[in-house]
Amino acid sequence: MLVYALRRLVGMMVVMTVVAAVVFVIARVIPGDPAAVMLGTAATAEDIAALRVRLGLDQPLIAQFVIYLKQIVTLDLGDSIFLGRPVLQAMAERTELTASLTVMAVGIAVAIGLPIGIVSAAMRGRAVDRVAVTAAMLAASVPSFWIGLMLIKYLAVDFGFFPVSGYGPPEATYLERVRHLVLPAIALGIPNSALILRFTRTSMLDVLGDDYVRTARAKGLPPLTVVLKHALRNAMIPILTVIGLTTAVMIAGAIVTETVFGLPGIGNLIVSAVLRRDYPVIQGALLVVSGIYVLINLAVDLLYAVVDPRVRY
């Protein structure tokens, strides 16, 4: 197990290096000289040349990449051109919002997907099952930003149940701020509940056909006990995987949701960086978010072995 974990960790380093290379290449493909962009239109040619030397832009590409890797390892992602602050600091300030939003959205997606998936599998082929499967397809087809707008219009504007947008004033309590996240979390959670529902259903169907489940039924256990105690426990492993994957996907989904609701999170930071061509922020955010994405995937794989004693590496 330890060997496996170490091997996966090394594999992850390799993937992250390639990821860094991809980010590096994307940043270099961007038209225009970063130094000229940073200094604006008023800069003289000498200013630009001086900044190019300071940023290492006059060096060969390979040397630039090595400098870039060194910076990453020392957790130096550079300064935001627009905010004039370290990228990592700007991201850290916004982590609370995005993390809370993601956790709430995952909670909603699981609360919808898991029970319906279980019922659907237990009632396989009946009307309930068909409706659930079709509803899951529907949920997966709705753009989350569109759900967000609908929620704003009908629940926030028309009925005033929830705040329309924003994250509350700075002095607001955490609970008050969480209230601002309810609608965004629903908008983000609904489309992602579909995958959890379908996976739960498939995984349960696999297990419900097993011999030990038949035995449990044969010895007269109540159907509910069989489904929840005997089947669900063993069906949980693939379900956990997909919950992990959905979490990773939702961190990225938060980019769009935060735009809809005007939330100052990491997604908002990324979008405004793209619109303002704030390259250090784009680069840094790409690297951090994909790093988290890779880490979650790794954690899910390792969890597999912990949860299921049958899995041995």
Place this chain on the structure above:
Amino acid sequence: MSQPTTPAAAAPRAPRGRSPAALVIRQLLRRPLAVVMLGVVVAMLAIAVTAPLIVPYDPMKMAILQRLKPPTGLHPFGTDEFGRDVLSRVILGARLSLLVGGLVVVVATVLGTLLGLVGGWFRRLDGVVMRFTDALMAFPDILLAIAFMAALGPSLFNVVLALGIVYTPRVARVVRAATLVVREMPYVEAARALGAGSPRIVFGHILPNLMSPVIVQATFIFAYAILTEAALSFIGVGVPPTTPTWGNMIAGAQQYFRQADWLMLFPGLAIVVTVLALQIVGDGLRDALDPRLQKVTR
């Protein structure tokens, strides 16, 4: 197999006299929902192709006196902030959004198939191809698309390119896996024994035999591409806002939707219907093409 069979003939094989395509169609017809949705997809494509002929009004013509009128008999989907007919714009949007989706499918399928074939056939290059797809898949779809759009700048062509690259690994993985299976088939060995070179074996014998998983992936990519294009345009890094794709229409509706919710309702419904239809068709195709999956997903 209805005829009585001798033990030797009982081995599984395709029934005689039916082409693989006919078998797939037969399987698909057993799924009424998928057939209906296939009809929806075809109808949407027809609307997209004939858009300029069937729009009731000029989608670009402004009529300030008619601005923000709710749906009526004259304007079934209402009018927008410039008095333009929303139905006409949704029809034109079908053309643009499906064009983006379709082109993304072409880019991702061509690139992905080539990469997958290279990885699956030339074993020495397999590692390189797989690490490359790993790295692309280490980014969430939307984030990678945003990064490409930041690098390339907003335009319809760049959205196609960015999303095409984003979805390439999905095709590449499927093609590689299928190639690894097909390359061990006796007919490939036979072709090699007859002296066929790599290009001929790969394109003449392997590629035709892995079309079904590619078609299934392509259907799903079509659906995802429409969703992701809409999201990119919505946050302002996709197709330039003056081009009325469905995503841009919703983005434009944001300012007015409190008093005029039809502005975002209809383009949104168009996205939902199209994406739902594509996903159900994709599911139906997958089941029809892979009999082993039928038990689980039905």
